Amino acid sequence: MTRSAPAQRSFASGEVSPLLWSRNDYIRNQTGLRTARGFLPLLEGGLTRAPGTWYKGRTKGDQAPRLIPFQFAIDDALILEFTPFVMRVWRYGALVEKDGAPYELAIPYDAAAIDRMTYVQSADVIYIADGARPVQKLKRFALDNWALEEAAFSNGPFRVQNLDKDFTISLAYSAAGDPEVELTASADVFTAGHIGALFMFEPQGYENIALWTSNTDVAVGDYMRNGGKIYKVTAGTNTGVQPPIHTDGIELADKGKGIKWEFISDGKGVVEITAVTDATHATGSITRKMPPNLVGGSTYRWSEGAWSDERGYPACLEIYDQRLVLAASESEPRTLWFSSVGGYTDFEPGVEADQSFAYTISGQASMNRIIGLRGGKRALHIFAIGQELSTRSDSQNQVIGPTTTVIGVDSSYGSSGAVPISPDGNPIIISRDGRRVMQISYSFQDDANTTTDLSRAAAHFGEEIFTQIAWQGSPQRLAWITLASGDPVVMLFNPTEEVLGWARVPLAGGTVESLAVTPAGSGDLDTVTMAVRRTVDGESRCYIEELADIYSASPLADFYDINHLFAGFKIPTTSAETSFSIPHLAGETVYAWTDAGEFGPLDVAADGTLTLPRAASRGVIGLFDTSHQAETLGVTAASPEGDMTGRKRRLHARVGVAIMRTAQGYMRAIERDLPHAVRERARVAIVPAQVSADLTEIYSGEVAVDVESGMATEVSLRIEPHGGAPLTITKITPTIQEAGR
Template identity: 45%
Template structure:
């Protein structure tokens, strides 16, 4: 028989896949847990109890909602609450009101559209794409003054120009409201109402190009650089005509004593279609003056707007390289449109590097629709259902442009529609099958971006399908992921420190439907909010709840009484010590625990929105307790004289547990034998006292636990909270014996 004390000094990998149970050589196994439900692995190596949630309110009509962050500055953040056809506004846990009622505005989106909605924010404006209608623009004028309207794009974008010279379009006038008439074929459709339509001159035989040293007279017209000008002077000597006109508006003297030129039009006219009478007749409002050559004469060089009810509207949007980038209409699901540099609304396409451009991705697989766009450290990333593509400039550090853009596939694993996160500029996305989380990481050796499967060590957690992902950078780098079954999953990730840990966060019976992260009002730790569906008093409620602060408890910045590990909790701070904790109307009829500066009380049943304690306290948290929080080790390693003790009978004779600011916890042993049910031992309750007493102090140090388990093929230890008490485990050293 051999006795050993194999320490586990880190649990930073959190819950790992059961298929890794035999990989004792793998670092994730050496720093992993068999189960981490309600316990978050920390980069330093331990695991700490997950934070509870603070109740902030309910969604509009208890309806399903999406939360979208709107951040203007590090200390100025608003959360948009979108329910079917309505939008409300939360600022640091409080609904924005107007006239004593929640301030709200109408929206065009139903619930399925809200779930698919993509958005991008710049300053006080957010743009939305839904793939069903014209993109919307949300502007903030004041906290209770927001406007949602149609984004006023200019110049395009346009579909490919017509090449059939037998089908032409002419306009009835150059400006104002005009009639467009097509000949030689059908051109117009009612679905084009509200979209652009452009026409170019093809016959310039009546207007010559500008030439220098030429005499021009009053009324003469010339062309230069795609524009038409008219001379407004009497005859001008040739030797005074040395500089061509280049302006785009008004009347300008080209050079001293030279001719004065009036800008007439470009070679292209642009209109917005306002009505369609038939396939060959439409009414339109002129935006850019129609060249006179098209009025009454017509042109076969025309192009319809790329975005319309007929051809579809973009379903994805982002900002990248000072451009707004849109993608994926119904008719062009693989096309990306980029605005002009510095003007997010300008889509007048051109050949210059700062002008708008469009690009259609090459087909790589059968399922190819673009579902999201995301800027990153190494260019623009384009998620499609069949693969992920990338676009970056081929010219040094220049911005992406029509001249420098290089597109190509970077991952053959398709993408789910959920908007990715991009910590440190490296996009992290959910795979199309929703079972994996992948990072697009640049590989210097190959000078390319490659996908890295971050969920591989805990691949079993993706069996229930990942759905929504959000990133919290402070106090810990955590990706919060909502699963299809309503569980909240946390991925602790710090690539620089090789930290990658997974866990689940039970919500005391609640089902998580949404997650959003914004900066805190003081610019410090990020705030994480969730929409939780709960059954209260037999009725379905949807709470907006914020994850409570927890990191300060480990560092000593928070007092133990300030810790909240209860759910849908409300805080009560008394001016003078008191016993009645009120403000619990949202938990009417539910059983709650109360965590105070005098220890733990309860459970109590909430009646009339309050509970009464046995003793007066100075502060209290009251909320739901989750009894399902567990952290379970992998099978304890047992050494023998011949090496690994796997397959040998093992016995546990005690354990040393290193704790950090822990008020209390429970621990038990679980024995396993092949072909038999587990033998679960009794809980050992530990609270820093020889005899269990009030949980009023947090202890740090090593707790020698006199816990034992009989001979078994495998033994594990399981930890659980003691009520609402904070607990953090930093290391574990069991004492085990193995038969040689």
């Protein structure tokens, strides 16, 4: 019989897949856990209690919301709460009010539209697309003054120009100078869905408008062309030697000749359809000056607007390379539209590198519809139902443009459509089947983007389907991901140090309906805000809750501001009291972590009042999740005969435990012998001689915990929390003895 003391010094891999439990040779096994439920792996290798949440309020009518982050500066961050037809604003955990009531903005989105919205922020403006209506522009004028309006894209974009010379549209004014124009088509084209749509027209030719030439006799009212633009003489009789080049108004081109030119058109006119009479007749309003030879005539060179009720509207958008990029209308699900550089509303088509353009990706539209966009550090990433693609410029010295765009396929996993995150500029998405979390990054070795399955070592989480993801960069690098069940899981991720760890964080019976991350008011940490569905006093409610600080990772956190409870109420610091009003937890069983001691379980009265055994002036009262625990993988015993699989072993003597900033917790041995039931040994306090009412100190150092087991083919150690007490473990050293043959 051989004794050994195999130390586990890192838990950074968190909970690993059951398929890895016997892979003692694999690094994720050596730094992994059988269970990490309510315990987070740390970048440094330790294992700490997950933070609790602070109760901030309720959503509008307790409806399921969509939470959207809005950040203008490091100390100017908001959460926008979208519920059907109403938007509200949260600022650092408080609802923005106006005239003594929560500020509300009427919006046109129902629940389904809110769920499919995509958005991108530029300064104080958020552009929103949902595929069912024109792109909207949400503007902030003040905390309690917002406006939502249709984004005005007056210059396009347009579909491919008609080239059928027999299919013409004629234009006629009802009166001279009238901005309204009557359109008559030679074949069916107009539908009611075109109302509000744009049509662009170009003349078939310029047989009556000459090119500008120098020193040519002209008369007032004559037209000439220069550089593709059309001008009208307003003064003078000779063109002189300086041609007109301006693009607006009237200018003197040649002082010696006294010639003045009025800019008329750049050769293209645009009409917004205001009424449709039938399939061949419509009325429109001129939004861009018409070439003079178009009105009163007809042309086959017309282009229908790309977006309308007839053709559909973009379903996703992003800002990349100083362009607003939109994609995936109903009629063109594989098309991207790029604005001009720096002009987010300018979609006038062009051929120069900084001008607007459209790009349609080849492939089967029904299977590979674009459902998301995300800018990366080397490319614009395009996510489709069955593909991941990226686009970049073929020249390092030019932005992507009409002649420089290259689009390639990165992988064929497909995306779920959940809004991706992009830490370090490398997008992380949820796969189409909802079972995997994938990162797309550039490989110098392959000179191409590669896709990595980040959830592979914890694939069992994906069996419950991942639904949304948000990134918290500080104090730890964590991705918060929700499951279809409503439980959040967390992914610790730092590729530079090859750290990747997973854990589940149940919220004491609450389920997450939406989450978002914004900088805290101090600007040095990120705050995770969640909409949590809870049943309280028999009533379904939707709470806004903020994740508390990760205590072990925030060394400046005050001891009595520690929160490992949920829907927490922060005790005011004015004076010591025994009675508190917490109506949001009326009828619930709660725990308290205070400067007077740790108490619980306690019942909150139906009227929301709670009385503590002793007066407290600082601390937190909230829900305690009894399911939280962490369990090691089976402790491996050394044997002179090699592998110990299937052989009996037992824990012997004491377990050495290194703790940091810990008040209390428990450890017990777990024995497994198939096919018998799991045996749980009595739990033992990790910090000796502590009583719950006296938990007023924290400890860092090494302790010996009297945990022993009987003989079993598998023995592991389970760690359990104590109420609201902090608990961080940095090393476990059990003494294990194998029983021999």
